[in-house]
Each structure stands twice: as structure tokens, then as C-alpha cells.
Amino acid sequence: MASTGTSHVPSLNMADPRRQGAGGTCVTRVRPPAARWRPRAARGGRCRRQRRRARLRQGFLGRSPPLAPGACSRSPVQTCSAALPGHKHTQEGVSSRQRRAGLRQRRAGLRHSSQPGPGAQLGSGCESPAAAASSCQWITAKKEKRKGLRTTKKVLLLLVYCALMIALYLAPLGITSPCIMEESQLPPKPALVGHRGAPMLAPENTLMSLQKAVDCDVQVFETDVMVSADGVPFLMHDEELIRTTNVQAVFPERAALNSTAFNWTDLQQLDAGSWFLERRPFPTVQSLSAGDRREVARQRIPSLQQALEAAKQSNISIMFDLRPENHSDYQSFVNATLAAILQSGIPLQQVLWLPDGFREQVRQQAPGLQQVYGRKRLQNEEEPLLHVNLPYQDMSSEEIRQYRQDNISVNLYVVNQPWLFSVLWCSGVSSVTTNACQVLREMERPIWLLPSSTYLMIWIVTDCVSLLAILWAFLLLKKCSQRRQPAGECAWMGAPLPGSQAVPGHNSISRTLEMMPMFTGPVKYLYRGAGTVSF
Structure with a gap:
């Protein structure tokens, strides 16, 4: 549709290519909205x-x-x-x-x-x-x-x-x-010290743990000693009884008290072995036999007198630390411990005394005890040291060799990995405290030993x-x-x-x-x- 004159009528004839009306005038073509806003390329033309x-x-x-x-x-x-x-x-x-x-x-x-x-x-x-x-x-x-x-x-x-x-x-x-080094220069194998016995095979600081350590050819049983309120020394590491006993079930109101606040009769009522099967502190607990599990359930807190008698029968030494060192009655703890040692009848050379407090008094009362120090020797040492007990991180290979040349026995703790035991073996350490005595016992030589060439x-x-x-x-x-x-x-x-x-x-x-x-x-x-x- 088209019209002439000045007015322009919209046309939807999209097919008219010339865009002219009948009278020759220009005709405006209005696109529908859908086609007006399409891109130029889509409308058939060329874009910019x-x-x-x-x-x-x-x-x-x-x-x-x-x-x-x-x-x-x-x-x-x-x-x-x-x-x-x-x-x-x-x-x-x-x-x-x-x-x-x-x-x-x-x-x-x-x-x-x-x-x-x-x-x-x-x-x-x-x-x-x-x-x-x-x-x-x-x-x-x-x-x-x-x-x-x-x-x-x-x-x-x-x-x-x-x-x-x-x-x-x-x-x-x-x-x-x-x-x-050459194999001919290799020092002897270090002795094994059972850390609280054999804690991977039995509950720590129990008579069963001591016996398992003896079975692993351990030469020294290392433990911790506390004294009860009525003056009986017993084996316990923690100041509280919650971790290694069922004190919360037996004495719930007194569970948070210090171990020294309990009488020996109260301590005898506690179970010191069931926690080992429940918490499984080491993966080796799963491999225990049925007989060992029954024995674990029967364990009680042992006294120092019982531990000394077991060590005497097994012909092994015992080394212990007296805790807590900051207690107000610490001197009485020392006296009670010395009395238990002298009454047990164990040879004094089998007892390694580790506490530093009142050491001079201990030497006077029991001169046959082996004094073990938890420090390095000093430059102006009045009395030469014969035994030291230190963490393995505090001693270098050169210091170990020097102590060995000076006939000083060096015990390092706690060593559980075979590779670390091999390095200390080559360094010439005297003994190591370990939790894995059953593993280190099987080692007949270091993991690797090479000549320099x-x-x-x-x-x-x-x-x-x-x-x-x-x-x-x-x-x-x-x-x-x-x-x-x-x-x-x-x-x-x-x-x-x-x-x-x-x-x-x-x-x-x-x-x-x-x-x-x-x-x-x-x-x-x-x-x-x-x-x-x-x-």
C-alpha cells in the first residue's frame, strides 16, 4: 500500500526493492518491532x-x-x-x-x-x-x-x-x-631400658608390664614412684589417677585429687589394666592373646616393694624417679622410698637412683646405690659422673663418643624407631629407653652400615x-x-x-x-x- 503527497503512509511491503510509490515520490517503509532491532547481519546486510x-x-x-x-x-x-x-x-x-x-x-x-x-x-x-x-x-x-x-x-x-x-x-x-665406618669399628649393641616396662604389650607401670619387659631381654626397668598418704611408695607416672585407673567409677568425688592424697587401701581397689584394652594406646593391643587380655583385666597398682622383689627375681635393674618433686613432704617421700629399698633385700647395685633432691642424704644412707644424673657433666665437676640419663635430642654423636672414651654410661630416651636406634648404636651409646623393646630386640646390626670407601x-x-x-x-x-x-x-x-x-x-x-x-x-x-x- 502506498500514497502520494506530503504525507507518508507506512507500508509493510518488505518485498519492494525500489521503495518508490506510484507518483515517483519516496515511500517510507516501517519495519515491525521484531525486525527493527535485529542485527544488521541478521537482516541480510553487512555489519560495520x-x-x-x-x-x-x-x-x-x-x-x-x-x-x-x-x-x-x-x-x-x-x-x-x-x-x-x-x-x-x-x-x-x-x-x-x-x-x-x-x-x-x-x-x-x-x-x-x-x-x-x-x-x-x-x-x-x-x-x-x-x-x-x-x-x-x-x-x-x-x-x-x-x-x-x-x-x-x-x-x-x-x-x-x-x-x-x-x-x-x-x-x-x-x-x-x-x-x-668399618664393621670392625662398630660398638656393642646398646642395652634396652623398658620405659615403664613394656607399654606396647601391657599396661604401663604394672607387674605384667615388668614381666613383658623381662621377656624382651630388657636389662633395666624404668618407672616412676609416688608415695601414698599413709607412706607406701607405689608405681604411678601421672599425678592424677584418671588416665590409668577407674578412679572416676570407684571414687567419683575424689577423682581429681593428687595420687598422693589416697591411702594404700584405696589404691588397691582401683583397676589399673582395663583402660589399656578400652583406649588402645598402641596398635599392638589388638594382637594380644585371650590369656593376655584376661591378665590385663586383673592388674592393680603395684607397690615399690612388689616391683623390687620382681626385679630381684628376674635379675634386672630398676631405675625410677620420685614424684612430685615440688611436694612439701618430698623429704619424707625420699625416706619412705629408701626404707622400701633396704627392706626388699635387692642388691643396691641393681637400683639406679635418679631423683636429684636430697642426693647427699641418699648417698650416706645407701652408698651402694648407682647415682644417675639427668644433666651433662660440668667443667669443674667435683665428683666425676658415671651415669647420665638424657633425651636423645640433647646429645650429639661427638659428645656420645667423648663420654664413652671417659667411661661414662649414657642412657638416652625415648627411642622407638629402628633407624634412630641404628644411629645411636653407631655413635656408641650405652643404653636407650624404649617403648618398643620387642622391636629393637630383633635387630642384630644397624639398618645400614657402610665403609667410607x-x-x-x-x-x-x-x-x-x-x-x-x-x-x-x-x-x-x-x-x-x-x-x-x-x-x-x-x-x-x-x-x-x-x-x-x-x-x-x-x-x-x-x-x-x-x-x-x-x-x-x-x-x-x-x-x-x-x-x-x-x-
Whole structure:
């Protein structure tokens, strides 16, 4: 539908291509809302991006006729290519892929056209072969500068890498271990001291634990002693009874009291073994036999007198600490403990006295007890030490050897791992306190023991093998990089391309101009090789 005159009647005839009415006047076509806001590409036309691509493609690929030598053009590559004598500039037979490559080069030139220097003249067109030669010299100089920077970085990285490798190769010379020795120089195996008996096989500080320690060939039974309110020494480590007894069930109102607040009759009512089966402090509890489980359930808190009698029958020594050291009646605790030792009839040389409090009084009353100190010897020691008991972290291998040379017995605690026991064995320690007496008993020699010559040979062979592996990796990397290198990049380094032409007398310029036929394959070689020319 159409109308003439000054008024325009909307028409929905979308098929009229000429948009004219009957009288020759222009007819306005109103699109429905659904079609009005569609993208232009969806409506059958070209969007702005497509039109821009078309203009760039036409301007770069040159819809104009071939240029004469020395003339200028919008494309610097076309100008420099035309400046070469005898070169034919034509666009015949250009594929769509090559056109897209040219378009990308053109866009790159637009982005980098603001860079100063002779390269900017290439972006706007060169006027003569001399100008092209000057621009190409600048390109070559800039590429060589970047190449020099990359070479410097590579050299620095190589030096750092070589320094690290040399340090790693020489590190074994500074590594020492007590177990690097001849087998003939190996000291005797350290004696085992049962930490509260055999706590992995029975409840700690019980008669069953003492017996299990004896079965593991333990030479010393280590325990802790407290004194009850009525003056009876008994075996207990914690100041409270909650962890190792059922005091909360028997005496709930007094469960939080100190162990020394209970009478011996009250302590005898407590169960000292069921907690071991319920809490399972070690994984070895699961492997207990049915008979051992029944015996565990029958355990009670033993007195020091009972422990001394069991140690006397088993012919093992006993070492204990008297707790708590800060108690107000500590001196009475010492007297009660000494009385229990003297009444038990155990040989005094089998008792190792560890408490530091009132040591002089103990020496006067029982001079046959072996005094064990929980410290290192002093420089001005009045009386030489014969036994020390320290954590294994506090003693170095050199100190252990020195104490051994001075006939000082060194006991270190608590050692459970075989590798740690092996190191201390090689160091010459006298004994170790352990929870895993059943494991360390089976060790007949250290885990590893190497002569110094064998140790050095192992490291030399390892270093040689690793060096060969590194050299092989570098050679393989170089070979792979040479395979990936395109043939056009070799032309930049001096090898001429087949069918290329050069300007006589300009070696660096000719290398660039050899790759100037831009609308076929060599266009990417100039972009890769030069790196400073952008189109």
C-alpha cells in the first residue's frame, strides 16, 4: 500500500526493492518491532565489522594495478618489493588464506605504526631503495640488540644452574653419618631400658608390664614412684589417677585429687589394666592373646616393694624417679622410698637412683646405690659422673663418643624407631629407653652400615649417571629445537632463499630483502625472523 503527497503512509511491503510509490515520490517503509532491532547481519546486510574487513582487505591486497619501481604505496611491503629490480608485483592467484595472512600483517602494522624510528617510515611507505636500505639496517640492529639481551639472560641462567649442580655434586663430601665406618669399628649393641616396662604389650607401670619387659631381654626397668598418704611408695607416672585407673567409677568425688592424697587401701581397689584394652594406646593391643587380655583385666597398682622383689627375681635393674618433686613432704617421700629399698633385700647395685633432691642424704644412707644424673657433666665437676640419663635430642654423636672414651654410661630416651636406634648404636651409646623393646630386640646390626670407601663410590657413580642424563637431555632439547626451526629462519641467518634477490654491498640489508615476496609463504618468515617489522 502506498500514497502520494506530503504525507507518508507506512507500508509493510518488505518485498519492494525500489521503495518508490506510484507518483515517483519516496515511500517510507516501517519495519515491525521484531525486525527493527535485529542485527544488521541478521537482516541480510553487512555489519560495520564486515565492511571494515572488506575495506582493509581491498586496501592491503591492492585492487590497483602493479606499481612501477621506486613508486610509493599504502603497503610498505608492496613498495619495498617493487623497489627490487626485475620483481613483478602482481596479485594473481592469491588464495583466501594468503589474503587473511596479509590482513593480519596489515593490522599489526596499524597497531605498531606509532613506534618511533625508521620503522615508522616503513609503516607509511618508503620512497626509494635507499630509504628501504636504511630501514632494514635499523631493523637488523634492533634484532641484534634483542638477541644480545636474550643471550645474556641465557648465560646468567646457565651459570646459576651450573653453580647449583656443582653444589649438589660436592654436597656428599660434607655429609657425615655415624654409620659410615668399618664393621670392625662398630660398638656393642646398646642395652634396652623398658620405659615403664613394656607399654606396647601391657599396661604401663604394672607387674605384667615388668614381666613383658623381662621377656624382651630388657636389662633395666624404668618407672616412676609416688608415695601414698599413709607412706607406701607405689608405681604411678601421672599425678592424677584418671588416665590409668577407674578412679572416676570407684571414687567419683575424689577423682581429681593428687595420687598422693589416697591411702594404700584405696589404691588397691582401683583397676589399673582395663583402660589399656578400652583406649588402645598402641596398635599392638589388638594382637594380644585371650590369656593376655584376661591378665590385663586383673592388674592393680603395684607397690615399690612388689616391683623390687620382681626385679630381684628376674635379675634386672630398676631405675625410677620420685614424684612430685615440688611436694612439701618430698623429704619424707625420699625416706619412705629408701626404707622400701633396704627392706626388699635387692642388691643396691641393681637400683639406679635418679631423683636429684636430697642426693647427699641418699648417698650416706645407701652408698651402694648407682647415682644417675639427668644433666651433662660440668667443667669443674667435683665428683666425676658415671651415669647420665638424657633425651636423645640433647646429645650429639661427638659428645656420645667423648663420654664413652671417659667411661661414662649414657642412657638416652625415648627411642622407638629402628633407624634412630641404628644411629645411636653407631655413635656408641650405652643404653636407650624404649617403648618398643620387642622391636629393637630383633635387630642384630644397624639398618645400614657402610665403609667410607663404599659410600664415596656410591656417590661418584650417582653423580656420573646424573651428569650423563643431564647432558643427554640438553642434546635432545637442542635436536628437537633444530627440527622445529622453519626453513625461512635459516635465510635470516645468512643462507639465501631459492629465487631471492639481494642488494649488492649490503649484507644485513640483503638478508631482509631476500624475504620480501610477501603474498606467498615467506611473509611469515620476515615476521618471525625480524621481529621488529609490523604490518
